Amino acid sequence: MPQPKTALVTGAASGIGAAVVAQIVDEQLFDSVIAVDIDPAVVDQYSTAAYEMVMPHMVDISEYAAVQSTVDIAEADGNICAVANCAGVSEPGWLDEITPDRWQRIIDVNLTGAYNVARATCIPMYERGVGTFVTVSSGAGQRGSMSGGVHYSAAKSGQFGLVRGLAKQLSPHIRVNCVVPGLIETPLTTESGLWNEDEIAAFEASLPAQRMGTAEEVADAISFLLGPKSSYITGELLTVDGGAQLS
Template sequence: MTYDHTPVTVADKRAVVVGGTSGIGQAIAYGFASEGADVVATSRSQEKVDETAETLRDLGADTVNVTCDVTDPDSLERVRDRTVEELGGVDIVVASQGAISRASVQDISDADWDFVTDVALDGVRRVTQCFAPAMEEGSIVNISSLAASLSMANLPAYSAAKGGVEAFTRAAAKELSPDVRVNAIAPGFVITPQNADTYAEGTEKRERIDERTPLGRVAEREEIVGAAVYLASDAASYVTGEVVTVDGGFATSAF
């Protein structure tokens, strides 16, 4: 007896990961490549784009060495056009660009607020507006955060931007259906090269997080990849407008 089902894989798909040269975005780019996808990992840094592209090729993916700035629609269009030209199309887009400013609600400046929301929220809008018209039966995956739904001190702009990302994800899912599915991932506390010192074992912050998290630890960035592969794959063909939380149970634990 056999049972037909759609496998969870991105093999043979063509993906663009904006913000894909560091942190969670880079892990997703590498994960897609290891699954058999061709992947363009892009950011503002040509050096990081080139380094990430080398690893993607080592993993067997075709790629394009191209930078972008999510505050500049022309640069996003350049990424889209080169991907379509060199890879033949775009099936998956991940918006993983990030910006953060640590200040209280009372103290955050207009400049810092505008910078964070321009990159983290308006950037998601620009990515969607740029790539969705070029996709056929495609999948967009936005990277949100627990900060969208939990109160975190000194992160008002970041929290507001991520809350907006989740609301925008639902709005875009409705408007772009049935051709393009739009979902989001809300990671919990994830160790990346950028925050390794902050979440290092033995620090007070790490101890507080581990104590509250039912799984008892923070995540490695590779642990976010599975959710991204699922949402980008044809196995999620009936999933749109959803936010998948990957936090070790942190949000469910009151104490």
């Protein structure tokens, strides 16, 4: 009897990650979901009958041992065959405010964290000969970000090289792609201090779409890349930004 097909989603307590988990559950895309977040609330959040297929774990993805331990637990009950790395953190600041410690924390979560998740999950998927890995970057990695800081821009840009390198190294067994959101209505945008209301309104007015995107719209792109309809896509940076790249 084949083992259940399991998806692992990081950053699952809110925003894009939570939207991905909800889509997987609602559409029964996989047999089970490992929902990972550094926020301890993730445990209670998914400990309900509606999320019976979800197994929550409180994990800091910047700590490789913690990620590997969680993957080992998940692999004991099923095969991880799809990964959505949605975890991310931002701490706005000008260059003189970004101390080496602040720089390292943003790099540790946004870039090293993506590597940690990829290493722990892609090796067993590669050995089984099948799998998909999607990580979430940011438009800040393409265009730079004054509000988010150079550390955030650098970390998110670094994910592009990680994705394309992995896509080559892990082919043909694993497809590796990156979703690049623009201004999305998530806590990272509305509660992090990156943007105030006037700045959001001005940015929305500059967009062809004339509005912020939703977490669900980004989750749609992630689900597409995780599923069979994207079977000939790997090494891709899929931008979901309402046309910001046209500005």
